[in-house]
Amino acid sequence: MFTGIIEAVGSIKTIKHHAKDMTISIDCGALDLSDVKLGDSIAHNGVCLTVTKLHDNGYDVDISNETIQRSGFSAIKTGFPMNLEKAMQVSSRFGGHIVSGHVDGVGKIISITELGSAIEYWIKAPDQLARYIAEKGSISIDGISLTTNAIDGAAFKLTIIPHTISQTTMQHYRVGTLVNLEIDVVARYLERLLLGDKAAHSDTGKDNSGKESTMDLLARSGFIG
Structure with a gap:
């Protein structure tokens, strides 16, 4: 989990394209890596990625095809700037809001x-x-x-x-x-919660986009008349 308070701005040093994904090498700029180890999560322009290799003033991360398609990463190139934030610790000050690192x-x-x-x-x-x-x-x-x-x-x-x-x-x-x-994240879970038992069914109460409208959900749940 993250807070949305950016710790440093880094940049992409190299991009290695694979069959359906890629590996990028990050220059972490002023980000402190002294407490970072392999397997740790760091948000990159809001995308939670896992550190797979550490090197001088930076590290490598793998980016799946799913992440590439759902984010702006389809247009990245070397030198591309990145907002960086390490995963929140229990003792951290909560300065922003709950950010999951999953781009919508x-x-x-x-x-x-x-x-x-x-x-x-x-x-x-x-x-x-x-x-x-x-x-x-x-x-x-x-x-x-x-x-x-x-x-x-x-x-x-x-x-x-x-x-x-x-x-x-x-x-x-x-x-x-x-x-x-x-x-x-509250909005995302609230809509799902309002579906109640119907959340288990894929073909009920949906509009043309495949989702029940928010107003219909609120009305059916008694929040509006």
């Missing part, structure tokens, strides 16, 4: 506007994720724990302070940049 989809930055010293970003999420994104709710963008400030359909607004931009890959964002999205 890829969003696209559709506008960037300077607002004084801050910067406003609008990001378009995949339509199927829109129901899970709430105004003033938590969302992970490339592994960064952030708060949505406004919603417009499947698009949402972020207002980011200079410190966050300077300490993360957000300093490289441009209109059109693809970012990894992870919705708030």
Whole structure:
């Protein structure tokens, strides 16, 4: 588990493509590896990956085809910047929100506007994720724990302070940049929980997208009339 508080920005040194997956070598930048061992989990732009080899100021991780297809990793190349966060320890301060390191989809930055010293970003999420994104709710963008400030359909607004931009890959964002999205884990489990016993069946109470609508779930569960 992670908190979405980025510890360092690293970069990809090498990429080795295999039949259906890849191995990448990471330059970890300022990330402290003194307590990292083989098999440990580190989040890379919000994707939880396992350390398979340690070397000077870095390490290797394997990326499965499933991860490549579900994240922005399909477009990575050498030199690509990476937000890095080591797995949370029991004694760690919980500074962000619960981040699992499992990407739900890829969003696209559709506008960037300077607002004084801050910067406003609008990001378009995949339509199927829109129901899970709430105004003033938590969302992970490339592994960064952030708060949505406004919603417009499947698009949402972020207002980011200079410190966050300077300490993360957000300093490289441009209109059109693809970012990894992870919705708030509470929203994901709440929808499943509201299905009740019907969760065990694959063909009941679903809309055209294959899922029961959130409003139908809330109404059937007595939250709305």
